[in-house]
Amino acid sequence: xxxxxxxxxxxxxxxxxxxxxxxxxxxxxxxxxxxxxxxxxxxxxxxxxxxxxxxxxxxxxxxxxxxxxxxxxxxxxxxxxxxxxxxxxxxxxxxxxxxxxxxxxxxxxxxxxxxxxxxxxxxxxxxxxxxxxxxxxxxxxxxxxxxxxxxxxxxxxxxxxxxxxxxxxxxxxxxxxxxxxxxxxxxxxxxxxxxxxxxxxxxxxxxxxxxxxxxxxxxxxxxxxxxxxxxxxxxxxxxxxxxxxxxxxxxxxxxxxxxxxxxxxxxxxxxxxxxxxxxxxxxxxxxxxxxxxxxxxxxxxxxxxxxxxxxxxxxxx
Amino acid sequence: xxxxxxxxxxxxxxxxxxxxxxxxxxxxxxxxxxxxxxxxxxxxxxxxxxxxxxxxxxxxxxxxxxxxxxxxxxxxxxxxxxxxxxxxxxxxxxxxxxxxxxxxxxxxxxxxxxxxxxxxxxxxxxxxxxxxxxxxxxxxxxxxxxxxxxxxxxxxxxxxxxxxxxxxxxxxxxxxxxxxxxxxxxxxxxxxxxxxxxxxxxxxxxxxxxxxxxxxxxxxxxxxxxxxxxxxxxxxxxxxxxxxxxxxxxxxxxxxxxxx
Numbered sequence: 001x002x003x004x005x006x007x008x009x010x011x012x013x014x015x016x017x018x019x020x021x022x023x024x025x026x027x028x029x030x031x032x033x034x035x036x037x038x039x040x041x042x043x044x045x046x047x048x049x050x051x052x053x054x055x056x057x058x059x060x061x062x063x064x065x066x067x068x069x070x071x072x073x074x075x076x077x078x079x080x081x082x083x084x085x086x087x088x089x090x091x092x093x094x095x096x097x098x099x100x101x102x103x104x105x106x107x108x109x110x111x112x113x114x115x116x117x118x119x120x121x122x123x124x125x126x127x128x129x130x131x132x133x134x135x136x137x138x139x140x141x142x143x144x145x146x147x148x149x150x151x152x153x154x155x156x157x158x159x160x161x162x163x164x165x166x167x168x169x170x171x172x173x174x175x176x177x178x179x180x181x182x183x184x185x186x187x188x189x190x191x192x193x194x195x196x197x198x199x200x201x202x203x204x205x206x207x208x209x210x211x212x213x214x215x216x217x218x219x220x221x222x223x224x225x226x227x228x229x230x231x232x233x234x235x236x237x238x239x240x241x242x243x244x245x246x247x248x249x250x251x252x253x254x255x256x257x258x259x260x261x262x263x264x265x266x267x268x269x270x271x272x273x274x275x276x277x278x279x280x281x282x283x284x285x286x287x288x289x290x291x292x293x294x295x296x297x298x299x300x301x302x303x304x305x306x307x308x309x310x311x312x313x314x315x316x317x
Numbered sequence: 318x319x320x321x322x323x324x325x326x327x328x329x330x331x332x333x334x335x336x337x338x339x340x341x342x343x344x345x346x347x348x349x350x351x352x353x354x355x356x357x358x359x360x361x362x363x364x365x366x367x368x369x370x371x372x373x374x375x376x377x378x379x380x381x382x383x384x385x386x387x388x389x390x391x392x393x394x395x396x397x398x399x400x401x402x403x404x405x406x407x408x409x410x411x412x413x414x415x416x417x418x419x420x421x422x423x424x425x426x427x428x429x430x431x432x433x434x435x436x437x438x439x440x441x442x443x444x445x446x447x448x449x450x451x452x453x454x455x456x457x458x459x460x461x462x463x464x465x466x467x468x469x470x471x472x473x474x475x476x477x478x479x480x481x482x483x484x485x486x487x488x489x490x491x492x493x494x495x496x497x498x499x500x501x502x503x504x505x506x507x508x509x510x511x512x513x514x515x516x517x518x519x520x521x522x523x524x525x526x527x528x529x530x531x532x533x534x535x536x537x538x539x540x541x542x543x544x545x546x547x548x549x550x551x552x553x554x555x556x557x558x559x560x561x562x563x564x565x566x567x568x569x570x571x572x573x574x575x576x577x
Contacts, residue, residue: 008374011381041377048371054360057367061345068342080391089393089400096397100389100441103382107432108424115428131431132378142385150392160387164436165380170341176376177344180369181326184348187365188323188355196319224327229490233497241501252503256494257483257513264479268472271334275376276478278340280435280471284444286464289337292475295468299476299525306520314513 002133003126010136012045017158018165025075033071034166037063041173060177067170074166077159092150099142099149106138107131164283171282175275178226185225194221195238202239207248208312214239215308218259219266219300226272228263235259250315258314262307268300269293326351379436386441398442399449410450410466411533414473415526417443421477422518426484434478435471444470454536462536469532473525480521486511 015038022028023035040062048056066072080088089096113119114130125133143157165172185191198217203209214235221231240259244250267273270293277292286292326347333343345366352362402408421433447470451458458466482488486507494510 004375004378007378007381011378014381014384044371045374045377048374053364053368053371055367056371057363057365060367060370061363064341064345068339068345070339079387080393082396085391085393085396087393088391089396092392092397094397094401096389096392096394097401099385100394103385103437104432108429111429111432131429132375135378135431136381139381139385143388146385146388146392150388152388152391156391157384157388160391161384164383164387170339172377172380174340174344176370176373177341179373179376180366181330181344181348181351183369183372184351184355184362184365185323185326187357188326188351189320190323190326190351193319193321193323224330229493232490232493236497236501241498241503245498245503246501252498253505253509254513256498256505257491257510258517260490260494261480261483261514261517264483267479268475271340272330274340276475280439280474281468283435283440284467284471286467287460288464288468291464291468292471295465295472296475298528299472299521302524303480303517303521306524307517310516310520314516 001123001126002136004129004132007132007136008045008048012042012047014042014158014161015039015045016042018042018162021077021155021158021162022075022166025077028073028075030071030073031075033066034073034075037066037072037170038165040066060180063170063173064177067173072169074169075162077163077166079160079163099145102142102145103135103138106141107134110134110137167285168279168282171274171278174278178272178274182225182227182230186230191230191234194224195234198235199238202243207244207250207316210239210243210248211312211315212308214244214255214259215262215304215311218263219269219304222263222266223270223272226267226270226274228260228267231263231266232260235263244311244315248316250311251317254311254315258307258311262304262311265300265304265307268296320354322354323351325354379434382436386436389441394441395445398445402446402449403453408450409454409533410447410469410536411529411531413446413450414443414469414529414532418473418477418522418525418529421474422481422522425478425481426518428485428488430478430482430485430488433474435474439470439474443474451536454533465532466536469529473529476521476525480514480518483514484511484518 019035019039019042022038023031025031028034040059044056044059051059111131111134114125146152198213202213217235217239218228218231221234222228225231240255244255245252267276271278271290278289281289281292288294329347329350330343333346334340348366349362352365353359357365402413424430424432444467447466448458448463451462451466455462483490491507491510495505495507498505
């Protein structure tokens with residue numbers, strides 16, 4: 001059976017290669033910092049289960065220290081020039097899209113086949129992780145096709161991958177850090193305190209205003225935590241269940257489903273949702289780290305208002 | 318007795334982001350402060366933080382696509398994506414992004430949400446296409462405009478994902494809703510929750526789609542010329558071949574070790 005563990009090894013090996021190539025890259029004045037940073041990521045992926053919780057904690061502190069002290073820098077691994085790229089594009093034409101579509105196609109068709117046919121019983125892939133496994137298979141297939149067709153230098157995939165991961169930099173690790181922060185918040189009881197504060201501002205007797213506070217609470221708490229998943233149990237416990245459902249008799253399916261989506265409006269508006277908002281800004285090399293958030297606020301706010309109306313009208317229809 | 322001090326961690330995060338400190342530092346400081354306030358000892362804080370980081374390694378798996386994306390960029394994929402959009406007469410940034418929004422919502426709604434995303438589709442395909450379309454509408458793009466087009470490309474992916482995925486009832490957030498409510502004795506079928514995600518999905522398509530059409534309008538209106546030496550000659554032209562030097566997003570023009 002192919003499991004997540006295999007994928008961690010694949011990703012870990014990739015980061016290890018990034019680390020070695022970084023450390024050897026004399027054109028980058030911060031080469032040792034980059035080498036250490038990606039080396040720690042490799043260690044986490046390859047041996048995270050072996051080094052113990054405290055060991056993992058030290059590893060994270062190491063990553064944070066390297067990033068905070070500015071010890072990692074963007075390298076310039078060898079790649080093609082713009083002119084060469086234009087020439088490749090003209091020579092190969094739309095066939096260039098084929099390898100790009102291999103990864104989504106294998107993930108897409110593979111997931112469908114695996115989920116809806118008897119293949120599922122084969123137990124070939126770890127349960128519920130088939131899309132990740134297929135993503136990995138897609139990557140390996142695409143690499144094989146590119147090598148056979150375009151014959152890049154042997155190290156090119158690793159150098160090109162390093163070029164991109166260096167463009168992203170520490171933002172590549174931040175989502176995982178934020179997820180870990182959320183766990184600490186939960187352990188410290190942040191959710192309970194927020195729930196208590198929210199309950200204190202609820203006006204008695206007004207269904208509509210209670211819905212407003214519930215939805216705004218979902219959005220704001222999601223913005224703080226970077227994640228609607230952390231906000232939902234808190235808001236459900238504070239307002240959703242005792243007031244909206246049990247108190248005023250609202251339809252629980254509406255309160256639950258649309259309440260969560262009100263939280264997603266918050267996700268669009270916060271840098272704390274790093275993998276959706278900061279990582280793409282880094283990937284697309286935006287000058288403004290918050291550029292993606294700014295582009296989303298105009299969608300998130302009207303949609304939040306609509307969600308409030310939806311909860312009010314559909315839950316109490 | 319409520320310990321309001323645990324909110325200090327939130328304050329650190331908000332202040333740190335506002336002061337534009339390095340987020341890795343801000344998050345670590347907030348985590349340690351929160352743990353200590355909750356009366357853990359420092360070793361316990363570090364262990365808790367480390368364990369949570371390790372438990373979330375699945376987040377890092379998406380980066381395995383980078384070598385493929387980078388290789389394809391090396392062979393001109395972004396240039397190709399831009400060229401293809403230039404060949405469509407009626408392509409505009411807004412229409413392209415609306416099409417992608419719909420695609421992203423639909424694949425997310427049928428549970429295939431992780432087959433697209435910022436590294437897999439936005440950087441190599443969507444952003445260069447959106448930029449090329451914008452160039453058709455406006456001629457050479459100034460920096461604020463190209464930043465805006467790129468930001469809208471990423472935003473469209475997020476909106477499509479968030480307001481599509483919950484229709485698929487076997488997704489984590491639906492399970493979470495179900496489990497949370499079940500703890501209060503409220504038993505719901507996942508499919509019910511998925512159905513109630515549909516109105517918001519439609520609303521999201523309409524709201525974001527409208528904003529994309531407004532983006533189109535701002536792109537095709539003649540540019541306010543700012544100072545002399547503007548590229549007025551390109552302004553508002555439809556379909557005239559946008560200069561071949563237009564560079565799709567990030568491509569460090571670097572030549573180094575050469576290919577076969």
